[in-house]
Amino acid sequence: MRKKQFKLQTQITIFTIIIAIISIYTTTYFTARWIISSMQQEINMNIMNIAKVIANSPNVVEGMKSGDYYQNPIQPFVQKILEDTNQVEIIVVADMEGFRYAHPNPQRLGEKFVGGDELRVVKTGENYISEATGTMGTAVRAFASIYDEENQQQLGFVMVGTLTQTIAEIKKQRIITAILTSLVGLFFGIIGAIFLANKIKNKLFGLEPDEIAKLYVEKQGMLEAIHEGVIAIDTDEKITLINDSARKLLHISEKDIIGEKITKLLPNTRLPQVLKTGVAEYDREQLLKETVIISNRVPIKSGEKIVGAIATFRDKTMITRLAEEVTGVKQIVQALRANSHEFMNKLHVILGLIEIEEFEEVKRYIIDTNKNQQQIMTLVIGKIKDTTIAGLLLGKISRAKELGIVMDISKESYLEKQKGKITSSVLVTILGNLIENSMEAISLNEKEEKVIKVSLIESKEEITITVKDTGIGIPEKNISCIFERGFSTKALSSGIGLSLIKNTVENLGGDIKVTTELYEGTTFMITLPKEGKI
Incomplete structure (x- = not known):
């Protein structure tokens, strides 16, 4: 039983869609990774910058010096920043002992800092990013030390954080956006694949690969079977086809003449005139390379457009001899x-x-x-x-x-x-x-x-x-x-x-x-x- 084969148009469409899917999937995959990476860097940079700004604020420095956890300018200042800043959900200001001077929840003022990742900033005064779980949940946190420039003394630290859950939501939204963009791209890729397949089908006159191969074999067989010489040219007057009979009749020894100008091979040929006028010439006697031939010359048309010209011819002497024998x-x-x-x-x-x-x-x-x-x-x-x-x-x-x-x-x-x-x-x-x-x-x-x-x-x-x-x-x-x-x-x-x-x-x-x-x-x-x- 012969295995069923898809038509060329279907094969091209499927193949192009597969390439589009693979390309878009690969692009989306690496784009999503880049988005996640750049977004993480963006959040880290954002919370670190905010932490540094707060740590260097005079309001915070003065508030830390007061020693009062409740009555100081730090909490209102921090609360205002929380309201005006995106992607920041936690801001905590604490002294060297870890007691809070500012917190998203005012009821937690004066309480001890939770998480354990603050020890590094307390001991070394270093600014860094970490991830830990506090009273509001797991978050990515940026630590910045608070210094008293006059006394050259560290007064405490600022922690600015974004909940990992929020970060995950942001990642999800951005990935969905990337996927939707990819789907739009895939849609246009499918449309393009269908258009390309139709274009190729029209160029091939709706023929399938096996039909094209069969036509090619049949053409070669016909060219070798007929005794008439056959020469074809394109719109640039270049030879596109010549059979063995034509080579013998015209005494052409060169093997590779496809692509050569017809006038270079046969200076007195009339094929270029047929190409220009589009008028066929039948049973015309002509002298080509010391051989008298009887030739038929016709234009090759695709619709109304002339795309070339073809000539078939035979030695007049042989035709006369054959006619005498037959009649x-x-x-x-x-x-x-x-x-x-x-x-x-x-x-x-x-x-x-x-x-x-x-x-x-x-x-x-x-x-x-x-x-x-x-x-x-x-x-x-x-x-x-x-x-x-x-x-x-x-x-x-x-x-x-x-x-x-x-x-x-x-x-x-x-x-x-x-x-x-x-x-x-x-x-x-x-x-x-x-x-x-x-x-x-x-x-x-x-x-x-x-x-x-x-x-x-x-x-x-x-x-x-x-x-x-x-x-x-x-x-x-x-x-x-x-x-x-x-x-x-x-x-x-x-x-x-x-x-x-x-x-x-x-x-x-x-x-x-x-x-x-x-x-x-x-x-x-x-x-x-x-x-x-x-």
């Missing part, structure tokens, strides 16, 4: 050329005989030639009603004579003009390529017997084509490869002929049988159903 034009042209050549040869013979005044020989030659030609014409045209195929066969007969090959058309051959879905161009492709291959095979054989036997028989259901030669035959190792596109044992051959035959026969739902014997010859028998698919 059968090549076979017809060769047949006409052979007929013309044979006709010229006969004229030359007649002209030579006339010049030497062998008029009877001229007469005999013309009669014999006409008789032979009439026999051939009667056989071919009488049996083959399709004039295109008849012309092809006559041309191939003439071509065979030039090569010293006897081309024998079977007397059983018969072909109507209407052949169902089997067109004349299909038969031209099959017959022309088979006969041409037989001629080439015979020319490689040293046997004296040079014969090609052709049979073209039509029935109600099908057409059977048989071409048998006395050529060199096909090696056993090559039999399985002869119908593959591009395969050929001849140096200058394109290896298209038999591949075209195979594709044509398969498209028509037909069948091919090949029998061969090395140095003895080869027979191709092709059966085409009249109602086959096309």
Whole structure:
């Protein structure tokens, strides 16, 4: 069972939120620690400063000198400070024996100081911060000594304190404030994560990572599969894509040309014009690096915006050659050329005989030639009603004579003009390529017997084509490869002929049988159903 995966937008949102939570949590944690630490320092500094101010106040010094715990100016002075000061809840003034001259609770005046942490200030006169429990509870307390500057004598001490409970409440409030601030930050972080995920999704046209990877693999496969050269550029006229076919057609040896200016590689390219105008150009002939190409150039658009341009192109020579093979034009042209050549040869013979005044020989030659030609014409045209195929066969007969090959058309051959879905161009492709291959095979054989036997028989259901030669035959190792596109044992051959035959026969739902014997010859028998698919 395939594990369910979240969509890219969801993954980005979750991932961004997790990062935001971790970042905000970490920030809040250290911020809270800093707040607590700085707040503690602030309270300590505040109560110490207040303690020092009170200890140095003339009212306190004079009150301590009076020796009266109840009737002195210290208690009103301290009470006023308590009312006007924040974060201070306890102020106690006591003499060296620890008896109180001031206290938040007036009823405790004259009583002994409680806590035990006052001994240090009594003994040493030192100012310090401590934490202890007194009559009002546990508190953080600042001690400052009271001195009589005239007599250079310590009269007592001042303790200013803040209850730990109050400090805890202040800490709690500040931490809550920090958390609430963090939550606000997290909220905006989530909004930002959703916005970012949507932005990325739109940039990727809503595609998921596996879809992007699949498209990339498919793109690479298509680029390598097509024979056309492909080059694409961006808005800066820099190359963003080029396939191997383009490199071969343009003879580009440099490997790393992605990012190069297209005009640097191909100075006379028209891709920049297409990029500027946004107008596509189709089937344009152009010379690029000494190669004539047929090119299609189109702008690449994202919505209405032009984001680049792409060109596909092929070698014009290869296109022309392929068109000739596919349409059968090549076979017809060769047949006409052979007929013309044979006709010229006969004229030359007649002209030579006339010049030497062998008029009877001229007469005999013309009669014999006409008789032979009439026999051939009667056989071919009488049996083959399709004039295109008849012309092809006559041309191939003439071509065979030039090569010293006897081309024998079977007397059983018969072909109507209407052949169902089997067109004349299909038969031209099959017959022309088979006969041409037989001629080439015979020319490689040293046997004296040079014969090609052709049979073209039509029935109600099908057409059977048989071409048998006395050529060199096909090696056993090559039999399985002869119908593959591009395969050929001849140096200058394109290896298209038999591949075209195979594709044509398969498209028509037909069948091919090949029998061969090395140095003895080869027979191709092709059966085409009249109602086959096309």
